[in-house]
Amino acid sequence: SSNNEVFHRVPAFAGGFGASSAKKSKGKKSKKKRSSIMEEMRRPAPEESKKDDTPQLDRFGLPIRTAENFFPPLPDDVELVPSKGKTTIELVQKSMSKHISLNYDMFDDDAVEKGSDNRNPWKLNLLHQSPPVLEIENFFTSQECQEYKSIAQADDVLQVDSATFSNLATSKRTSTTWFCNFNQVPTLLAKAKHLLNDLPLEQMEEAQIVRYKTGQEFSWHYDEIPSTQLANGGQRIATLLVYLNTIENGGGTIFRDLKDAEGNELTMRPKEGSALLFFPTFADGTPDDRTLHKGEVAVDEKMIAQMWIHERKYTPVVPEGNSHEAARDSLRSKEIELGYISE
Numbered sequence: 001s002s003n004n005e006v007f008h009r010v011p012a013f014a015g016g017f018g019a020s021s022a023k024k025s026k027g028k029k030s031k032k033k034r035s036s037i038m039e040e041m042r043r044p045a046p047e048e049s050k051k052d053d054t055p056q057l058d059r060f061g062l063p064i065r066t067a068e069n070f071f072p073p074l075p076d077d078v079e080l081v082p083s084k085g086k087t088t089i090e091l092v093q094k095s096m097s098k099h100i101s102l103n104y105d106m107f108d109d110d111a112v113e114k115g116s117d118n119r120n121p122w123k124l125n126l127l128h129q130s131p132p133v134l135e136i137e138n139f140f141t142s143q144e145c146q147e148y149k150s151i152a153q154a155d156d157v158l159q160v161d162s163a164t165f166s167n168l169a170t171s172k173r174t175s176t177t178w179f180c181n182f183n184q185v186p187t188l189l190a191k192a193k194h195l196l197n198d199l200p201l202e203q204m205e206e207a208q209i210v211r212y213k214t215g216q217e218f219s220w221h222y223d224e225i226p227s228t229q230l231a232n233g234g235q236r237i238a239t240l241l242v243y244l245n246t247i248e249n250g251g252g253t254i255f256r257d258l259k260d261a262e263g264n265e266l267t268m269r270p271k272e273g274s275a276l277l278f279f280p281t282f283a284d285g286t287p288d289d290r291t292l293h294k295g296e297v298a299v300d301e302k303m304i305a306q307m308w309i310h311e312r313k314y315t316p317v318v319p320e321g322n323s324h325e326a327a328r329d330s331l332r333s334k335e336i337e338l339g340y341i342s343e
């Protein structure tokens with residue numbers, strides 16, 4: 001199909017590694033050891049062993065991991081500072097001190113984009129202070145959202161391979177992912193570059209468009225990359241995702257350990273054109289375990305465009321032949337069109 005020149009539709013397991021740092025592994029190990037002994041002690045006598053509520057144990061006698069029990073709780077002394085009150089650019093900048101730089105000059109004191117006369121301005125909402133989680137309202141126009149949805153929906157040829165959960169996996173992802181060629185998504189590239197203070201194109205991972213149909217989800221995970229797989233571009237220092245439609249029920253992006261200003265589990269409800277920006281690791285590549293999150297089970301169909309930002313130059317791996325270089329011209333045209341640079 002000619003669509004294959006534009007993007008490839010691939011099984012949904014790629015992206016979102018559900019990784020764990022050395023620190024987490026240690027915590028997990030001691031936890032599992034403890035519960036293993038507990039399980040041994042509670043093991044039913046042989047004549048009872050057919051009961052349905054017998055815990056499922058693996059060949060080491062450890063409880064079988066599920067997406068819900070795999071991730072250890074954060075230590076009690078970890079810093080968590082929810083957002084209170086209204087967002088100012090000063091507060092955003094302060095909360096971002098250990099992270100990739102934003103283009104602070106483009107915003108006024110109230111974190112509203114300056115001088116965007118005839119369109120809805122970008123507006124930063126600091127959803128959480130430490131770790132920082134930001135919403136960027138009006139990141140995409142409605143028309144841009146439609147355009148990006150159709151990039152994915154144009155491909156009706158290849159089969160979807162969805163469920164990817166096994167005992168060995170830490171996370172379950174049942175959505176469908178389309179990997180875009182850089183030269184097909186100049187708006188996303190130009191806007192990410194502009195927001196992230198002229199971020200080099202080479203640090204951007206392949207853009208993805210993800211669709212969740214009713215009942216589909218991406219369970220708890222970290223966006224960081226496993227420590228054994230950092231050769232290509234190092235860590236993911238930022239996650240940028242753009243919601244392509246507004247959703248009333250289900251499909252939120254939820255952070256397990258973060259609270260909103262009212263004390264509820266921090267949940268971003270998908271809003272057409274809004275972007276969510278958060279940081280799987282600090283700018284130096286140290287994982288930030290506080291950003292454990294999930295894409296909640298969708299009720300209404302949900303679509304997002306997303307991109308991860310790397311520490312260093314990243315070499316694209318999909319689709320075949322994809323390159324940053326091939327996107328230079330379309331990116332430049334888009335930057336001129338959006339008024340980010342002059343001709």
Ligand SMILES: O=C(O)CCC(=O)C(=O)O
Pocket residue numbers: 015016210218223251252253254293294295296304306
């Ligand atoms: O769909 C969402 O709300 C979150 C997606 C996500 O966390 C991911 O793709 O890594």
Ligand SMILES: [Fe+2]
Pocket residue numbers: 016221222223293
């Ligand atoms: Fe994620």
